[in-house]
Amino acid sequence: xxxxxxxLGFAFAGSGAGVPEGIWVRDGYELTVAVEGIxxxxxxxxxxxxxxxxxxxxxxxxxxxRDGDGDGFYEKMAxxxxxxxxxxxxxxMQFHDGWLWFAQLNQVSRARDGDGDGIADEEVVVLGxxxxxxxxxxxxxxxxxxxxxxxxxxxxxxxxxxxDEPIDASERKKIWSFALDGTDKRQFAxxxxxxxxxxxxxxxxxxxxxxxxxxxxxxxxxxxxxxxxPITDHxxxxxxxxxxxxxxxxxxxxxxxxxxxxxxxxxxELMKFAGMTIIPEWxxxxxxAGNGMCFYTGDQIPGAHGDAFVAQRGSWNATQKVGYCLSxxxxxxxxxxxxxxxxxxxxxxxxxxxxxxxxxxxADGSILIxxxxxxxxxxxxxxxx
Ligand SMILES: [Ca+2]
Ligand SMILES: [Ca+2]
Ligand SMILES: [Ca+2]
Numbered sequence: 526x527x528x529x530x531x532x533l534g535f536a537f538a539g540s541g542a543g544v545p546e547g548i549w550v551r552d553g554y555e556l557t558v559a560v561e562g563i564x565x566x567x568x569x570x571x572x573x574x575x576x577x578x579x580x581x582x583x584x585x586x587x588x589x590x591r592d593g594d595g596d597g598f599y600e601k602m603a604x605x606x607x608x609x610x611x612x613x614x615x616x617x618m619q620f621h622d623g624w625l626w627f628a629q630l631n632q633v634s635r636a637r638d639g640d641g642d643g644i645a646d647e648e649v650v651v652l653g654x655x656x657x658x659x660x661x662x663x664x665x666x667x668x669x670x671x672x673x674x675x676x677x678x679x680x681x682x683x684x685x686x687x688x689d690e691p692i693d694a695s696e697r698k699k700i701w702s703f704a705l706d707g708t709d710k711r712q713f714a715x716x717x718x719x720x721x722x723x724x725x726x727x728x729x730x731x732x733x734x735x736x737x738x739x740x741x742x743x744x745x746x747x748x749x750x751x752x753x754x755p756i757t758d759h760x761x762x763x764x765x766x767x768x769x770x771x772x773x774x775x776x777x778x779x780x781x782x783x784x785x786x787x788x789x790x791x792x793x794e795l796m797k798f799a800g801m802t803i804i805p806e807w808x809x810x811x812x813x814a815g816n817g818m819c820f821y822t823g824d825q826i827p828g829a830h831g832d833a834f835v836a837q838r839g840s841w842n843a844t845q846k847v848g849y850c851l852s853x854x855x856x857x858x859x860x861x862x863x864x865x866x867x868x869x870x871x872x873x874x875x876x877x878x879x880x881x882x883x884x885x886x887x888a889d890g891s892i893l894i895x896x897x898x899x900x901x902x903x904x905x906x907x908x909x910x
Contacts, residue, residue: 559904692715
């Protein structure tokens with residue numbers, strides 16, 4: 526579909542089929558299909574006119590989607606930018622000041638559509654490979670992107686599960702910031718394993734994000750795991766962090782709420798790192814793969830203003846499936862205090878009916894959820910009881 530749309534601009538994008546049976550939705554809410562026809566949709570961003578941008582790293586493109594009649598189904602679609610190498614891992618996006626900014630493995634660009642056909646006609650590379658570590662050594666290649674108060678923020682994840690090297694030995698496991706023209710590179714925070722999206726907490730300048738924590742933490746003790754993996758299944762938790770300038774977040778030596786990573790119990794500096802670590806504001810189930818997130822600023826969902834939604838893509842490193850859901854993290858006085866499952870894509874604990882990669886708030890206050898396995902974007906809205 527990509528090449529035809531790139532010539533024609535907006536095209537009809539299906540009719541909005543039903544939601545697969547068996548997906549659980551919290552009482553009082555309804556889930557519908559918002560976008561169909563995009564294979565492996567990953568991240569979501571909204572524009573000022575209600576348009577939805579969907580990044581698809583596997584196809585090396587970003588789609589623009591429009592819901593012209595406001596019924597919640599995005600019936601028009603065009604290829605905003607396309608033709609990128611899938612290995613360039615185009616994922617993070619944010620609309621800012623008339624441009625869609627987007628991140629690739631070793632590049633940040635901005636593009637805009639001047640004539641309203643959904644296809645970008647102007648593009649500027651803001652940060653090239655000389656400015657961002659390329660991630661050539663593999664591992665965690667998703668680049669987060671945030672534009673806030675004249676700065677660009679991105680994160681470069683650990684190249685392995687838990688790379689033990691001096692903090693300043695590499696540019697990985699860190700959040701970086703730059704001026705909007707790509708100059709003035711600064712290290713913002715360190716000890717961050719893999720945070721794929723940042724969000725500003727409403728009414729503040731606070732930068733938040735979800736961090737996957739390490740895999741296989743108990744395997745040295747669990748041996749051949751004939752008796753399962755009682756430690757690894759439940760440890761360490763996934764993290765919702767508030768990232769502050771100069772902050773250190775523990776990885777790889779410290780996990781969760783200042784617990785030693787069992788892989789590094791004999792590390793001579795373990796206690797020093799524990800003392801430095803800023804612990805998560807909220808912890809989620811181990812291996813749930815909390816991925817994309819957004820804060821809620823709408824009024825469609827009662828009482829949710831200031832809460833966060835997290836897309837939990839689901840586990841591979843736990844013997845029982847965990848995650849595979851959209852969760853709502855409840856906030857009070859600027860801090861989380863609870864978590865609610867809103868949509869569960871796991872039926873009976875075993876059957877995977879979707880893998881949420883990201884979530885975003887639509888113009889009408891509903892929540893959009895990308896499912897990169899079911900190949901849909903869903904829409905969650907409050908219906909009333
Ligand atoms: Ca529509
Ligand atoms: Ca255009
Ligand atoms: Ca941490």
